[in-house]
Amino acid sequence: MKTEDLKNNKEYKYGFTTDVENIRSPKGLSEETIKFISNIKKEPKWMLEWRLKAFNRLKVLKEPDWQKPKYPKIDYQDLYYYSAPKSASEKPKSLEEIDPKILETYKKLGIPLDEQKRLNGIAVDAVFDSVSVATTFKDELTKKGIIFCSISEAIQKHPDLVKKYLGSVIPLTDHYFATLNSAVFTDGSFVYIPPYTKCPMELSTYFRINASETGQFERTLIIADKGSYVSYLEGCTAPMRDENQLHAANVELVALDDAEIKYSTVQNWYPGDEKGIGGIYNFVTKRGACRGKNSKISWTQVETGSAITWKYPSCILQGDNSIGEFYSIAITNNFQKADTGTKMIHLGKNTKSKIISKGISAGNADNMYRGLVEIKNKAINSRNYTQCDSLLMGNKCGAHTIPYIKNNNATSTIEHEATTTKINEEQLYYCNQRGLDQEEAVSLIVNGFCKEVLQQLPMEFAVEAQKLVAISLEGSVG
Amino acid sequence: MLNIKNLEATIDNKHILKGLNLNIKPGEVHAIMGPNGSGKSTLANVLSGKSGYETKGDIKYNGEILSELSTEERAQKGIFLAFQYPLEIPGVNTNIFLKTSLNSVRKANGEKELDTLTFLKLIKEKASELGIDEKFLSRQLNVGFSGGEKKKNEILQMKLLQPKLAILDETDSGLDIDALRIVADGVNSYKNKENAFLIITHYQRLLDYIKPDFVHVLSDGKIIKTGNADLGVQLEKTGYLNIV
Numbered sequence: 139m140k141t142e143d144l145k146n147n148k149e150y151k152y153g154f155t156t157d158v159e160n161i162r163s164p165k166g167l168s169e170e171t172i173k174f175i176s177n178i179k180k181e182p183k184w185m186l187e188w189r190l191k192a193f194n195r196l197k198v199l200k201e202p203d204w205q206k207p208k209y210p211k212i213d214y215q216d217l218y219y220y221s222a223p224k225s226a227s228e229k230p231k232s233l234e235e236i237d238p239k240i241l242e243t244y245k246k247l248g249i250p251l252d253e254q255k256r257l258n259g260i261a262v263d264a265v266f267d268s269v270s271v272a273t274t275f276k277d278e279l280t281k282k283g284i285i286f287c288s289i290s291e292a293i294q295k296h297p298d299l300v301k302k303y304l305g306s307v308i309p310l311t312d313h314y315f316a317t318l319n320s321a322v323f324t325d326g327s328f329v330y331i332p333p334y335t336k337c338p339m340e341l342s343t344y345f346r347i348n349a350s351e352t353g354q355f356e357r358t359l360i361i362a363d364k365g366s367y368v369s370y371l372e373g374c375t376a377p378m379r380d381e382n383q384l385h386a387a388n389v390e391l392v393a394l395d396d397a398e399i400k401y402s403t404v405q406n407w408y409p410g411d412e413k414g415i416g417g418i419y420n421f422v423t424k425r426g427a428c429r430g431k432n433s434k435i436s437w438t439q440v441e442t443g444s445a446i447t448w449k450y451p452s453c454i455l456q457g458d459n460s461i462g463e464f465y466s467i468a469i470t471n472n473f474q475k476a477d478t479g480t481k482m483i484h485l486g487k488n489t490k491s492k493i494i495s496k497g498i499s500a501g502n503a504d505n506m507y508r509g510l511v512e513i514k515n516k517a518i519n520s521r522n523y524t525q526c527d528s529l530l531m532g533n534k535c536g537a538h539t540i541p542y543i544k545n546n547n548a549t550s551t552i553e554h555e556a557t558t559t560k561i562n563e564e565q566l567y568y569c570n571q572r573g574l575d576q577e578e579a580v581s582l583i584v585n586g587f588c589k590e591v592l593q594q595l596p597m598e599f600a601v602e603a604q605k606l607v608a609i610s611l612e613g614s615v616g
Numbered sequence: 617m618l619n620i621k622n623l624e625a626t627i628d629n630k631h632i633l634k635g636l637n638l639n640i641k642p643g644e645v646h647a648i649m650g651p652n653g654s655g656k657s658t659l660a661n662v663l664s665g666k667s668g669y670e671t672k673g674d675i676k677y678n679g680e681i682l683s684e685l686s687t688e689e690r691a692q693k694g695i696f697l698a699f700q701y702p703l704e705i706p707g708v709n710t711n712i713f714l715k716t717s718l719n720s721v722r723k724a725n726g727e728k729e730l731d732t733l734t735f736l737k738l739i740k741e742k743a744s745e746l747g748i749d750e751k752f753l754s755r756q757l758n759v760g761f762s763g764g765e766k767k768k769n770e771i772l773q774m775k776l777l778q779p780k781l782a783i784l785d786e787t788d789s790g791l792d793i794d795a796l797r798i799v800a801d802g803v804n805s806y807k808n809k810e811n812a813f814l815i816i817t818h819y820q821r822l823l824d825y826i827k828p829d830f831v832h833v834l835s836d837g838k839i840i841k842t843g844n845a846d847l848g849v850q851l852e853k854t855g856y857l858n859i860v
């Protein structure tokens with residue numbers, strides 16, 4: 139990438155706010171708030187009951203505190219749980235009905251929603267604070283029987299699917315943030331791929347936090363029926379604010395027999411400034427169930443944003459011969475902190491999992507890989523391969539690796555490799571001697587370090603992700 | 617092109633170069649010979665702008681004060697160093713590295729950057745001149761390359777970047793006779809009236825193929841003797857001891 143481009147990008151370029159009139163729920167976490175959300179979304183009674191059950195459960199749960207990054211206590215009564223542009227309170231039926239300011243926002247973010255300029259071959263669901271404002275390419279997908287819509291719409295139009303699968307991977311009672319999400323989730327995407335169907339395009343959701351003092355609690359549910367395939371990508375940005383905002387999402391994936399789901403994330407929430415003020419708390423629960431035989435779920439994440447990232451996209455390998463994969467790049471700069479990794483739970487026979495984690499730490503940042511590989515006693519002939527590489531830039535940052543390994547049967551194998559390296563002065567000198575400036579050299583070396591993960595991303599996003607990697611590390615060497 | 621006056625260099629409290637003088641004009645080939653540890657690589661590093669050295673003395677390169685230029689500016693202005701130990705960069709495709717490098721240099725010189733297709737055509741041509749298999753170009757930069765392959769890759773980069781002053785630091789070490797000939801042919805085919813070479817070597821055998829205009833003997837951080845090509849032949853017979 140060119141140096142000028144890099145210079146122009148020095149500041150977080152998604153840090154603007156859009157001035158729209160909002161509808162908000164009452165402040166604080168209460169039954170009243172939950173009823174408000176359910177009501178404004180015109181949810182059926184079973185959904186409200188489900189939410190209230192989660193809320194009751196929440197009362198006895200405690201916030202987990204075992205993670206490495208500590209954060210000031212969150213006052214849950216001082217947050218708004220629902221905020222939506224007034225214009226979108228009824229989901230716009232067509233693009234003409236969307237507030238032009240919102241269309242303009244997505245255009246600025248590089249996600250044009252209007253028909254002519256839509257991203258080629260990528261269907262987008264755009265979520266603005268608590269509501270989905272637009273979903274593109276719907277007609278084309280509907281013809282194939284594919285459902286791609288907001289979760290709010292799915293609750294109304296496809297209640298049987300939602301009832302069957304919602305909470306089937308992340309139970310209501312799971313843990314504090316997941317249960318909080320179940321009580322107050324506002325919007326997110328829903329995908330259903332019918333049997334023996336290959337989804338003809340990338341599906342993606344673009345999450346945008348705009349309003350202040352608001353948490354974003356999105357919920358995504360993806361179901362790949364027998365023999366189907368889907369590749370899904372989520373992207374995220376938020377304005378620059380000196381307050382910390384909470385983002386606590388739940389993502390559930392279900393792959394039935396012979397189905398495959400590829401889920402990619404490019405997470406670029408506002409990371410806070412160089413002194414560590416502001417930024418998003420990204421506390422997310424992502425879990426996939428390989429429920430059918432020969433099914434496969436592959437997580438790829440590029441985590442460059444957020445003040446704190448705390449997430450472990452996981453696979454439950456129930457079906458025999460099922461495969462779980464986790465490819466991760468986590469970059470932390472300045473005062474950012476990440477505690478991320480995966481869980482691979484092997485239940486079925488001949489199940490396989492692969493974990494490739496690349497942690498890059500610069501400035502005063504702290505980067506932790508934490509992962510669990512558990513092979514249960516019935517999961518005979520199962521295998522895991524884990525590789526965790528850390529790259530340090532400078533002397534003030536940290537990298538840590540904690541692999542938890544539980545192997546309960548003798549026919550299975552778990553392999554773990556880990557390396558920690560410092561960015562190599564000699565390599566930089568070699569690049570400089572060939573005419574590359576410092577930023578280009580760092581970008582080249584770091585992208586080389588991350589290559590195995592970047593390769594997993596859909597082509598259209600790999601280039602973006604490479605640039606993002608370079609920008610996130612700007613100014614961290616020399 | 618290059619004028620070095622009373623160059624001294626120190627790193628980590630080790631005083632290595634102790635008053636070195638050298639003048640190089642366009643079209644000339646200079647050889648520097650000398651025992652291990654005499655400061656040959658240090659000279660190459662100081663010229664190419666490696667950080668960490670404290671230096672004294674003056675170096676002018678085409679009229680500019682060299683110390684005022686960054687490492688990449690020196691490279692962009694035509695100083696090339698073929699490394700004694702080329703670096704491995706895992707995950708970085710050789711072609712991408714070469715293209716990024718060439719385009720950085722072109723851009724700095726106000727030339728148009730090459731698109732991928734034009735670049736690939738060019739690099740294929742240069743690689744085949746050096747007998748480098750195309751497959752190498754899609755491998756990770758220098759990773760798992762043999763010593764000889766790494767050295768050939770350095771010469772390929774030299775031919776690609778077309779430097780004005782090429783410094784070859786023991787490019788001949790570790791090469792078998794065929795590779796040596798290919799490297800020498802590479803240098804000879806690039807040599808012209810406009811560019812100059814500074815060839816650091818231990819052995820006369822490279823100088824059998826690339827005829828130097830001057831041979832300098834470096835010992836303990838100073839050039840203690842300068843002669844023509846015959847000096848190299850003489851050194852080969854008598855060793856450094858008789859001179860030092």
Ligand SMILES: Nc1ncnc2c1ncn2[C@@H]1O[C@H](COP(=O)(O)OP(=O)(O)O)[C@@H](O)[C@H]1O
Pocket residue numbers: 627628630632650651652653654655656657658659
């Ligand atoms: N970073 C360094 N710190 C201390 N001593 C060094 C350093 N680099 C080189 N030297 C020493 O300086 C001397 C000259 O090194 P070098 O220029 O590599 O020699 P040559 O290339 O002629 O074999 C050697 O004795 C070497 O050990």
Ligand SMILES: [Mg+2]
Pocket residue numbers: 656657658700785786
């Ligand atoms: Mg040397």
